[in-house]
Amino acid sequence: MTETPGSRRPGGRTSKTRAAVHAAVRELLVAHDGALPTMADVATASGVHLATLYRRWRTPQTLVLDVAIDDLNDRQPIGASGDLRKDLLAYTVRLADWVASPGGPAFLRTIIAAASSSEAAAGTTLELINRRLDGFQRILDAAGATELTPLDVVDLLLAPVYLRALMSQPLAADGPEPERLVANVLAVLDARRRSETPEPERAER
Amino acid sequence: MTETPGSRRPGGRTSKTRAAVHAAVRELLVAHDGALPTMADVATASGVHLATLYRRWRTPQTLVLDVAIDDLNDRQPIGASGDLRKDLLAYTVRLADWVASPGGPAFLRTIIAAASSSEAAAGTTLELINRRLDGFQRILDAAGATELTPLDVVDLLLAPVYLRALMSQPLAADGPEPERLVANVLAVLDARRRSETPEPERAER
DNA sequence: ACCCTATCGCGAATTCTCTTGCATTAAGCC
DNA sequence: GGCTTAATGCAAGAGAATTCGCGATAGGGT
Numbered sequence: 135m136t137e138t139p140g141s142r143r144p145g146g147r148t149s150k151t152r153a154a155v156h157a158a159v160r161e162l163l164v165a166h167d168g169a170l171p172t173m174a175d176v177a178t179a180s181g182v183h184l185a186t187l188y189r190r191w192r193t194p195q196t197l198v199l200d201v202a203i204d205d206l207n208d209r210q211p212i213g214a215s216g217d218l219r220k221d222l223l224a225y226t227v228r229l230a231d232w233v234a235s236p237g238g239p240a241f242l243r244t245i246i247a248a249a250s251s252s253e254a255a256a257g258t259t260l261e262l263i264n265r266r267l268d269g270f271q272r273i274l275d276a277a278g279a280t281e282l283t284p285l286d287v288v289d290l291l292l293a294p295v296y297l298r299a300l301m302s303q304p305l306a307a308d309g310p311e312p313e314r315l316v317a318n319v320l321a322v323l324d325a326r327r328r329s330e331t332p333e334p335e336r337a338e339r
Numbered sequence: 340m341t342e343t344p345g346s347r348r349p350g351g352r353t354s355k356t357r358a359a360v361h362a363a364v365r366e367l368l369v370a371h372d373g374a375l376p377t378m379a380d381v382a383t384a385s386g387v388h389l390a391t392l393y394r395r396w397r398t399p400q401t402l403v404l405d406v407a408i409d410d411l412n413d414r415q416p417i418g419a420s421g422d423l424r425k426d427l428l429a430y431t432v433r434l435a436d437w438v439a440s441p442g443g444p445a446f447l448r449t450i451i452a453a454a455s456s457s458e459a460a461a462g463t464t465l466e467l468i469n470r471r472l473d474g475f476q477r478i479l480d481a482a483g484a485t486e487l488t489p490l491d492v493v494d495l496l497l498a499p500v501y502l503r504a505l506m507s508q509p510l511a512a513d514g515p516e517p518e519r520l521v522a523n524v525l526a527v528l529d530a531r532r533r534s535e536t537p538e539p540e541r542a543e544r
Numbered sequence: 545a546c547c548c549t550a551t552c553g554c555g556a557a558t559t560c561t562c563t564t565g566c567a568t569t570a571a572g573c574c
Numbered sequence: 575g576g577c578t579t580a581a582t583g584c585a586a587g588a589g590a591a592t593t594c595g596c597g598a599t600a601g602g603g604t
Contacts, residue, residue, distance in 0.1 A: 552597105
């Protein structure tokens with residue numbers, strides 16, 4: 135009863151319906167410009183029965199979240215070449231590109247909503263965040279930027295890009311703004327290196 | 340027909356129901372830890388009839404947005420004393436305090452959702468944003484920080500605070516993080532001043 | 545190949561969300 | 575005070591959204 139459907143027999147039929155549903159969700163997200171699709175629409179678009187959708191996913195939110203996680207996992211890992219500016223810029227441009235893509239804002243909003251709704255979904259999003267933080271740590275390590283933490287990168291790069299997308303004013307991936315954000319990171323790094331003399335406190339929680 | 344109820348006779352009864360509804364919404368936000376209240380709950384909690392709620396506000400989102408705007412209008416204007424660090428820090432602390440308060444995340448999420456839903460709500464949020472930008476401009480003008488724009492403040496201060504709150508990991512208003520964020524702003528300002536009036540002797544270590 | 549049962553399709557039942565006329569109250573204006 | 579009508583309360587009801595029981599299908603282990 136409390137068993138999650140699809141986790142015990144992930145084989146042929148189950149994965150097939152899952153794929154059909156995911157395809158339908160992506161299609162609907164594009165068609166409706168990122169609006170949350172209804173269960174009924176997904177059912178007709180995918181050919182999967184309505185009751186099955188409710189049994190496996192409960193809500194449209196978890197449905198979209200499921201698709202979003204798939205997308206995020208498919209993405210290439212962040213490159214850590216040792217060139218801080220280059221790595222961060224590549225990451226920022228890719229991020230800006232993604233959030234501006236059709237369905238991007240919907241994914242973001244869904245993740246946001248999930249982070250504060252069900253317990254399970256919150257755990258999932260936390261896992262996503264941690265994976266992102268690990269990638270940042272690799273970039274910083276490769277560049278020897280020990281004065282910066284992954285959270286700094288979140289504050290200086292990820293947060294602005296996300297917030298603008300959420301406010302319906304995404305920044306252009308091919309514009310000057312990604313470079314400006316990366317320059318901000320470098321400026322902060324530089325400032326911290328300058329004040330190398332007295333280390334008053336370690337700002338971490 | 341297309342008339343917005345409550346705008347033509349804003350007097351005694353109308354304002355009374357409005358106050359009752361607002362109080363109920365705040366109460367429910369606290370009780371449910373920031374979750375979006377249902378129309379039915381607001382109706383019973385406020386004593387205002389369900390049909391009235393639907394007629395005046397249409398959705399729970401616009402309801403919460405209405406309350407949020409009230410709150411934002413009640414806040415004191417941002418002080419522009421000329422001391423950049425002090426002004427920004429005061430603002431950041433106040434902001435962090437607010438988003439961590441009960442209902443704060445719900446307000447944020449609602450504003451986010453509103454920015455991408457109805458036309459009218461999007462206009463309202465845009466107005467809110469612009470008012471905020473004006474405040475930032477005043478702070479920057481008073482401090483003579485012509486190298487920074489209000490958007491920089493959004494990217495460096497507002498975005499991180501908001502995003503953390505949305506990710507259910509609000510930063511503590513009394514912790515070291517507000518100071519770190521403000522320090523980031525000052526670092527960026529410093530870097531831009533250096534690049535515009537290049538000092539010949541840059542002691543590199 | 546066989547068995548066990550997880551998963552699915554189907555349709556009906558149930559529970560919500562939201563709307564709509566109509567009567568009632570009271571705001572604003574003279 | 576009296577008139578007009580905006581705003582509300584009330585109750586019925588249309589329309590979705592969500593759940594449930596049952597039988598059918600097919601996965602995974604033996």
